[in-house]
Amino acid sequence: MDPVIVVGAGPVGLTLALALARQEVPCVVLDETRGQDAPRAARSVVLREDTAALVERLAGAPLGQAGLRWSGWRSMRRKQVTGEVFFDETGNGAGTAAVSGARIASGARIASGARSGAGAAPGVAGNAEAAGAAPLHIAQHVLTGALRAAVAREPLVELATDSRLDTIEQEPTGVTAHTRGPNGTWWRGSHLVGCDGPRSTVRKLQDIRFPGRTAVERHAVAALRTELPRPAEAFLHRLPPWRTTGPSAGEIAARPLPGGVWRLDWLLPPGKDLVTPELLVARIRETLTGWTGETSPTYELLDTGVHTVHHRLARRWRAGRVFLAGDAAHLMGAFGTQGLDEGLRDADNLAWKLALNWHHGPHEALLDSYQSERRAAVAARLRAADQVLPLVRGGGLRSYVPGSSRGHDALLMDGHLGRGTLGTPGSYAGSPLAPPRFDTEAPVDTPAGAPVADVVVTAEDGSFVPLRDRLGRGALLVVLVAPGTVVWERRHWVSAGIMPRLAAAVTALPHPAELLVAESYPGAAPHTVLLVRPDGHLVTALSGVRPADLYAAAEATLGGPLPSGTRAEAGAEAGAR
Known part of the structure; x- marks a missing residue:
């Protein structure tokens, strides 16, 4: 079959x-x-922890070692002392109208830690495993270089330059x-997938419209090597009092990179x-003078640029055998929302669906679900940003949003840290692949359609691995x-209790699935069974072993019965029992 x-x-x-390639599908990458990639220190990206884990896999x-992770944030109150600005910690989220700056603590992956109990950073679990659960800031050419090196080692991928x-x-x-x-x-x-950027030739050749807004925001950007009072911490200062070079209408962001390098962004006035x-x-x-108090701060300027934020969304993401992904399908970026992060989610969503079609034959409902799921998720984030933008930038938030005394900072943090409507990864609860409701559903902290928590699981070979390590292989995941069980070797319990019956139900599913066992899962009672898609989104959680419901949920996840001659026919009768 063609790649x-x-x-x-x-x-x-x-x-x-x-x-x-990880799912044994060959492909050709056309590179103009x-x-x-020319090194550009001022061109960096922020990846949420699950998309960073995807790239690392x-x-x-x-x-x-190539970037820095942010481990949490605390609101800061600005004080003026002899003309010098410094920040006084005021806690996590109980800010007031006086709060005008914020910091996002960060550090190298090994050093970043999570806080537990009262004072825990929002969105960070209170356990040692959450040490790496933070956004990653990395230079884009470093990220691309790591991916190119992996492509060079992959025999199933042909890279055609020029x-x-x-x-x-x-x-x-x-x-x-x-x-x-x-x-x-x-x-x-x-099939063909256009990942060719904002001026996508693929999109133009397919005559797909790309409506939206131009120059929603503009930022001056500089990458420099210097020393700041709080090393390895990212700052977001909303109303700096020292601004003299133009209107003081926008925030200043400073994000650290390895080697003492910082990326600074200044929001520019309209025009x-x-x-x-x-x-x-x-x-x-x-x-630098405002942050350090030094009249002549020392720094080494490495790179500069102007980053213009556009908000656009392609009308269609599929035209027959042609698909769009990344900036070819959407542009975003106001309030720290990261378009590349969403583009990687596009790739993760589309890969397992294309792989299933490549191996098992045409399945149009599954391919159609790519546009339904991903376009809706990106549209929701664009809609949220467009609604908040005039309120925050125009100063009218107090009239519209309850609790607006701290709303500006909270909304800005949502985008930068991947929280709330501005930053939370999209859920596919309304997906055409969502199964019907079951009477046997069990409550867990992860809503159906949302990304699963990265808990430690026991694999079929008895090893203990993060759940995310089992994603992206094309198989469904069934987690008991x-x-x-963590205190016993797998051979002691694999044939005991409900395991044999669950193993038989998993074998009978209409698509290959891997059975994993977790000591615990957030909000789940013992003997809860989770069905997880190859891209890590929760399909459903069932109370105990329910072969018929598990089979029905798996079949819905695949977009309905697979074409004849696949595993669907062999497993249908056994799975319905």
Whole structure:
């Protein structure tokens, strides 16, 4: 069978190619460049902890040494002492109208820790496993380099450089693409995915509209090496009192990178005024002076730029055998929301669906669900940002939002830390793949359709692994919550209690599934059985072993019965018992 054609060799395209290869699907990546990314310290990205874990699984290497993780945040009250600004901790979330700045504590992956009990950082679990559960800040060229290195080692992925797409032709049995350049030729594939950025050629060739808003926000950006009073902490200062170079209308963000490097972002006033080198240097000096109290702070300027935020959403994400992902499908970025993070979720969602179709034949309902799920999730975040934007930037939040005395800071933190409507990863509760409600459903802290918690599980070989390590292999995951199993070797309990009956039910499912056992799961009672999709989203949680309900939920997750000749026929009768 023909490979999948991926257009674009940025982080989203490379992630998709590696995710497909992990599920034994060959692909060709069309890269219009020569295969190299120029180092740009001012061009960095923020990944939520689950998308960072996705990249690490596929790249085969930890990213902790290449970036910094944020482990939590506390509100800060600004005080003025002899002209110097410093921050006084006021606790986690009980801010007042006087709160004008915030920090986000961060550190290297090993050093970042979670706080438990009263004072625990919002969204961070109070246990040692949560030490790495934090957003990751990393230079984009470093991220892309790690993915390119993994692609070079992957025999199922062919990277075609100097290959610029100019033609797409679809047929009932496949798609053909033509590239121009030194290596221009025709390529034949089963499907084609456009991961080719905001000016996507794939989107234009398919005549897909890309409506939205231009220049929602503009930020001046600088990457520099310097020393700040709070090393390895990210700052978000909403109303700096020292602003003299232009209107003091927007916040300043400072995010650390390894090696004493910082990325600083200044929100620019509306308009198209040029950011001259002189103006940018003045902003750097006054910001560092305000934070350090030094009249002539020392720094090494590494890189500069202007980041313009657009909010756009493609009308369609699928046109027959052609799909869109990443910036080709959506643009976002106000309030710290990260478009690349959503693009990686696109790749994770689409990979297992394309893989199932590639191995088992056409299944249109499953492929259609990619647009239904991902477009709805991104649209919800864009809608939330567009609704909040005029309130926060225009100063009218107090009239509209209850508790608005602290609303500005809380809303900004939501986007930067992946919380609330601005930052929480999308849930697929309304997905066409969602199963019907079962009388045997059991309550857990994870809503159906949301990403599962990364608990430690016992795999079939008896090893203890994080649940996320078992994702992305194309198989469904069935997790039994069985307290006490962690203290016994697997051979002692694998044939006891409900395990044999559950194992038989898992074997009979209409798609390959892996049976895992967890000592506990947040909010789950003993003997709760969780069904998890290959991309880590919860399908359902059942009370005990319910073969018929488990089978029905698995079949719904696949978009209905699979084509004849697959495992669906062999397992249907046994699974219904």
